[in-house]
Amino acid sequence: MTNAKTIKAIHSNVRPTSVNPSSDGMTPSKASDPENSVGDDSETHRSETAPRKGAVDRKIHLLAIELIEQSNLEFLDFLSRQIKGALHVVNEKRIQRRYWMGVIGGSLFGTGLAGFINELISLDHPVRMTIHVLLMVVGLLLMIAKR
Numbered sequence: 001m002t003n004a005k006t007i008k009a010i011h012s013n014v015r016p017t018s019v020n021p022s023s024d025g026m027t028p029s030k031a032s033d034p035e036n037s038v039g040d041d042s043e044t045h046r047s048e049t050a051p052r053k054g055a056v057d058r059k060i061h062l063l064a065i066e067l068i069e070q071s072n073l074e075f076l077d078f079l080s081r082q083i084k085g086a087l088h089v090v091n092e093k094r095i096q097r098r099y100w101m102g103v104i105g106g107s108l109f110g111t112g113l114a115g116f117i118n119e120l121i122s123l124d125h126p127v128r129m130t131i132h133v134l135l136m137v138v139g140l141l142l143m144i145a146k147r
Helices: 002-011 062-122 126-143
Strands: none
Touching: 062 126
16 A cells, blocks of 8 residues: 555655554554654644645756756757758758649640630631630749749
């Protein structure tokens, strides 16, 4: 039962109290708890929500500080490499998109121009001529938008 009480104390951020071996294993011993041995009978045990005293006031060893700084620098280096890689992928996709917009726009413009010239010569189908003009306009817009 002592192990379960210790685990509960660790999770609730409370210092574990010792268990009286003569009791049922559930009641904390008053003699071994320094807070309860002061003579304050109004509170028989420490509140589980009270913060541990002196937890913030502890000094950190110099090697621990160096290790923390080194791990922070390594983590920052890792993050910067990840960000650079992500930006590189985004830029490559942007370049590819611009390239394909130019290719598609140029082919639409070329198709529209060739069809427009053919329809202008025959003057048989004004609807086809309009379609070729629209193809040229869309092609021009794609080529302009790629920049």
